[in-house]
Amino acid sequence: xxxxxxxxxPEAAQATSAQVTPxxxxxxxxxxxxxxxxxxxxxxxxxxxxxxxxxDLQVRPGExxxxxxxxxxxxxxxxxxxxxxxxxxxxxxxxxxxxxxFRSPKDSRERGIEVVYQDLALATELSVAENIFLGRERRxxxxxxxxxxxxxxxxxxxxxxxxAIEIHSVRARCGLLSGGQRQAVAVARAxxxxxxxxxxxxxxxxxxxxxxxxxGQLVAQVAKRQVGVVLVSHNMPQVHALCDRIVVLLRGRxxxxxxxxxxxxxxxxxxxxxxxxxxx
Amino acid sequence: MxxxxxxxxxxxxxxxxxxxxxxxxxxxxxxxSDERERRLARRRRFIEQVQGEGLILxxxxxxxxxxxxxxxxxxxQNLLTAASVISVLGVMAVAETLLVISGEIDISxxxxxxxxSVLMGVMVxxxxxxxxxxxxxxxxxxxxGVVNGIITVYFKINSLVTTLGTYSIFLGVxxxxxxxxxxxxGGSGFQVLGSGKVGSIPVPVFFFLGLWLIGLLVAxxxxxxxxxxxxxxxYDAAVRSGIQANMLRMGLFIATAxxxxxxxxxxxxxxxxxxxxxxDPYLLSVVTAVILGGASLRxxxxxxxxxxxxxxxxxxxxxxFALLQFSTYLEDTVLGSxxxxxVLTDRLVRRAER
Numbered sequence: 001x002x003x004x005x006x007x008x009x010p011e012a013a014q015a016t017s018a019q020v021t022p023x024x025x026x027x028x029x030x031x032x033x034x035x036x037x038x039x040x041x042x043x044x045x046x047x048x049x050x051x052x053x054x055x056d057l058q059v060r061p062g063e064x065x066x067x068x069x070x071x072x073x074x075x076x077x078x079x080x081x082x083x084x085x086x087x088x089x090x091x092x093x094x095x096x097x098x099x100x101x102f103r104s105p106k107d108s109r110e111r112g113i114e115v116v117y118q119d120l121a122l123a124t125e126l127s128v129a130e131n132i133f134l135g136r137e138r139r140x141x142x143x144x145x146x147x148x149x150x151x152x153x154x155x156x157x158x159x160x161x162x163x164a165i166e167i168h169s170v171r172a173r174c175g176l177l178s179g180g181q182r183q184a185v186a187v188a189r190a191x192x193x194x195x196x197x198x199x200x201x202x203x204x205x206x207x208x209x210x211x212x213x214x215x216g217q218l219v220a221q222v223a224k225r226q227v228g229v230v231l232v233s234h235n236m237p238q239v240h241a242l243c244d245r246i247v248v249l250l251r252g253r254x255x256x257x258x259x260x261x262x263x264x265x266x267x268x269x270x271x272x273x274x275x276x277x278x279x280x
Numbered sequence: 281m282x283x284x285x286x287x288x289x290x291x292x293x294x295x296x297x298x299x300x301x302x303x304x305x306x307x308x309x310x311x312x313s314d315e316r317e318r319r320l321a322r323r324r325r326f327i328e329q330v331q332g333e334g335l336i337l338x339x340x341x342x343x344x345x346x347x348x349x350x351x352x353x354x355x356x357q358n359l360l361t362a363a364s365v366i367s368v369l370g371v372m373a374v375a376e377t378l379l380v381i382s383g384e385i386d387i388s389x390x391x392x393x394x395x396x397s398v399l400m401g402v403m404v405x406x407x408x409x410x411x412x413x414x415x416x417x418x419x420x421x422x423x424x425g426v427v428n429g430i431i432t433v434y435f436k437i438n439s440l441v442t443t444l445g446t447y448s449i450f451l452g453v454x455x456x457x458x459x460x461x462x463x464x465x466g467g468s469g470f471q472v473l474g475s476g477k478v479g480s481i482p483v484p485v486f487f488f489l490g491l492w493l494i495g496l497l498v499a500x501x502x503x504x505x506x507x508x509x510x511x512x513x514x515y516d517a518a519v520r521s522g523i524q525a526n527m528l529r530m531g532l533f534i535a536t537a538x539x540x541x542x543x544x545x546x547x548x549x550x551x552x553x554x555x556x557x558x559x560d561p562y563l564l565s566v567v568t569a570v571i572l573g574g575a576s577l578r579x580x581x582x583x584x585x586x587x588x589x590x591x592x593x594x595x596x597x598x599x600x601f602a603l604l605q606f607s608t609y610l611e612d613t614v615l616g617s618x619x620x621x622x623v624l625t626d627r628l629v630r631r632a633e634r
Contacts, residue, residue, distance in 0.1 A: 106522050121517040123510040125580040134510055135521035137503040146501045176321050 033060045034097045036228040037082065037113065037197045042091035044077055051077040053252045054091070059197055059228035064219060066243030067232045070272055073249040075232050076201070082230065083115045083199055084108040095196065114194030118202045120186040124175030128167055129156035131174050132189045159192040160184075163218055180211025187218050197228040204235060216242055236265045250274055327629050331574040335589045342593055346600035353603055356480070364482035364550075366595030368543045369562060370588075371488050373569045374495040375536040377587045380570050381499070382532050383512035383579025384432060388443040389540035389566055391451035392424050394559035396544030398454040401463030401554025410470045414545045421541025424450060425534035432533065433526045439533075447563070454556040462555040465548055474550025484546050488591075491539065496584040508532070512579025564615050569594050571622040578630070594618075 035058035044052040052074045059065050069075050080086035082093070084102025093100050095111045102108045105115070122131050129152045138152045139145040156170040165184040167177065174182055183203060190198050200219070204212035212235075219242050223229050233239050239246060240260065248256040248271040256271040270276040346353045353359075372389050379386055396417040403413040428446055432439040476483040499505040510518040511525040518525045540559075547558045573590035575582025594615075601611050 105520060109522065115520075117516075117520065119516070121514070121520045123513040123517045123580070125509055125513040126506065130506055131517075134506065134517070135523050137506060139503060144497070144502070147503060147506070172321075178316075 035060050035094070036096060038094040038097075039078070039082065040092045040094065042078070042081055042088045042093070044081060044086065045089050050252050052081070052088070055249070055252070055254055057247060057254070059230055061226040061228060062223050063245065064223050064229040064231060064243045066239040066246040067230055067249065068234075068236070068239055068246060068268060068272055069249035073272075074252040075249055078249070079115070079199055079201055079230070079232055082108070083113060109193065112194055112196030113199065114190035114197070115199040116186045116190045116201065116203055120182055122174045122182055122186055125173060127171045127173055128160075128177070128185050129153045129170040131185060132156045132159065132170075132192060136193070155192075159188050163188055163191060163221060165218075178211070180214060183211065183215055184218065187215065187222075191222055191227070194227065197230065198222055200229065200231045202233055203231070204233070204238065212238070236268055240265050240268065248272055250277075331586060331625070331629075335572070335574070335586060335593070339589050339593045339596070342596050342600070346596055346603070350600065350603040353600060358599065358603070360480060360482060362595050362599035363485050365598065366591055367482070367484035367488035368547055369565055369569060369594065370591045371484070371491055371543045371546070372536070372539050372562065372566045373573075373587050373591050374488075374491045374584070375532065375539040376566050376570045377573065377575050377582050377584065378495060378499065378508055379529075379532040379536045380575040380577065381512045381579060381582040382508045382529050383515065384439040384529055384533065385567065385577065386428060386439065386443045386533060386536045387563065387567060388424065388428060388447040388450065389536065389543075390559035390561075390563040391447045391449075391454060392421050392537050392540035392559070393544035393547065393562060394556045395450040395454040396421050396541045397548040397554040397558050398458040398556050400545070400548055401465060402457060404465050404554070405463060410465060410468050414470070417545055418538060418541045421537045421544070422534050425537025426530075428537060429530035429533035433529050451556070451559070454559075458554070458556045460556060462553045464553050466552050471549050471552060474546050474548070484550070487542065487546060492584060492588060499584050509580055512581075514580070564612075564619060565594055568615055568619040568622065571626065572618055576626050577623065
């Protein structure tokens with residue numbers, strides 16, 4: 001703490017915070033563009049309980065959509081349906097306006113949809129590069145199809161560099177990285193393969209403040225590449241800061257679809273709790 | 281350092297001191313986490329040295345001790361015999377290592393070995409060609425692997441329990457069918473598998489080293505190998521990455537049982553007879569070799585080199601005990617102690633990394 005190098009003047013801190021506010025960084029996505037990913041009337045029932053009842057959702061190129069709601073509102077079910085881990089009982093998914101059926105996450109991945117899971121789904125014993133290429137390893141030609149480690153290392157380095165993620169070596173084991181670095185690796189993996197849509201499930205729940213701000217910058221950067229982002233989070237200030245639109249789920253239904261500039265944190269919370277419904 | 285997460289801090293003008301202080305705190309935080317990372321990396325390297333070079337050192341010490349203790353130990357004849365004996369264990373240890381890395385275990389191999397041998401004996405008694413009975417024996421072993429795999433993977437039963445059950449089942453079958461009797465098996469040049477030599481090197485050694493090289497290739501240089509490690513390390517991560525983790529474990533159960541069948545065939549050939557007792561020494565020793573070699577019971581860790589060294593250590597011990605005419609019961613005691621030490625080491629490794 002006594003290290004003078006870390007004591008930045010407050011003015012500098014203010015300047016940094018202005019730079020990374022994504023509102024200025026990303027141009028507002030065109031509202032009329034064909035959605036990269038769309039859900040129409042998606043319903044999912046477990047027995048007699050409807051986890052989701054006729055949910056509509058669109059994600060357009062370069063758009064960051066926040067998906068919020070109380071526990072049990074249907075956020076994670078919707079996310080699982082969007083990535084093919086769960087199949088809807090009724091309703092339709094469209095990718096680039098084209099109807100699709102996802103039987104497993106494999107199908108959605110082939111359409112350029114990637115998920116960053118809450119637990120990150122990283123193998124701690126494998127290296128950063130190995131994790132980024134897990135299940136999609138680069139191999140050498142030849143009868144044995146042996147691993148092409150140098151190529152994977154190169155491509156992993158390039159992917160991390162393009163997102164300004166600092167990790168000293170892609171050969172480092174993931175188990176030795178800090179929480180934020182692991183998160184960054186998981187995001188980089190998703191970005192590398194997710195050409196279309198990125199689904200983020202509580203990306204900053206377990207992170208230190210500084211690290212979660214870094215993830216916020218990553219999300220803004222990804223959106224700049226015209227990738228659609230769906231962000232599930234309980235962190236309302238973060239959702240409000242990062243998302244162009246905020247979709248509120250309540251008991252399996254979409255109760256509000258708010259534009260960032262027309263709402264604030266308190267308003268979102270009122271919609272989540274249902275207080276906004278009785279207000280009108 | 282953006283403001284969104286800091287909505288409670290309103291602008292630099294109103295609270296510059298608290299902002300500065302927070303930045304300093306965060307920097308200190310970052311420094312702490314960097315330090316922790318470095319510390320973990322150091323520990324990890326140390327542990328890898330203990331499990332790698334340390335194990336080789338143990339092998340050298342044991343080797344030299346035996347050399348000093350018995351004039352018969354360091355002779356070409358004795359070392360080749362020891363290599364042949366330990367190769368049967370090694371054949372099974374290769375597949376078992378991959379299975380343990382994938383997060384499962386198979387302790388039924390000893391009884392699969394025995395029942396394969398007894399089955400061959402029965403079929404030879406019916407007048408079948410001995411080579412044909414060996415093939416049928418291997419198919420039977422693969423079948424046991426399928427049973428182990430289905431119960432463990434698809435009914436999600438702990439593999440230790442599953443294979444303890446199948447161990448008992450097939451050992452019982454082996455003793456019941458054979459009536460504990462030994463059946464003579466030979467002819468058609470069958471003894472070459474167990475007693476044959478290429479130059480002066482016994483044939484079983486080639487089976488072991490051949491399988492070991494395949495194991496090394498798979499573990500280190502193929503996508504399949506990465507998938508095995510990932511499955512044992514984090515099953516969910518593997519599945520979400522599109523890896524068919526269940527099929528993979530199923531395949532490894534079959535490979536392990538098949539290698540036990542092969543070990544049964546080799547031993548039957550070597551002894552020239554089928555007997556239900558032949559699997560007894562392997563109940564503990566294979567698993568001990570694999571764990572001693574650094575494979576973790578929790579999956580995700582282990583190396584082929586470690587298994588090779590551990591197999592060699594057990595080989596030297598076994599051979600040395602025989603030469604020094606120690607009681608075979610003492611051998612069991614040492615084996616059990618090694619297993620406990622190996623598991624404890626693994627446990628301490630895990631603890632050190634937290």
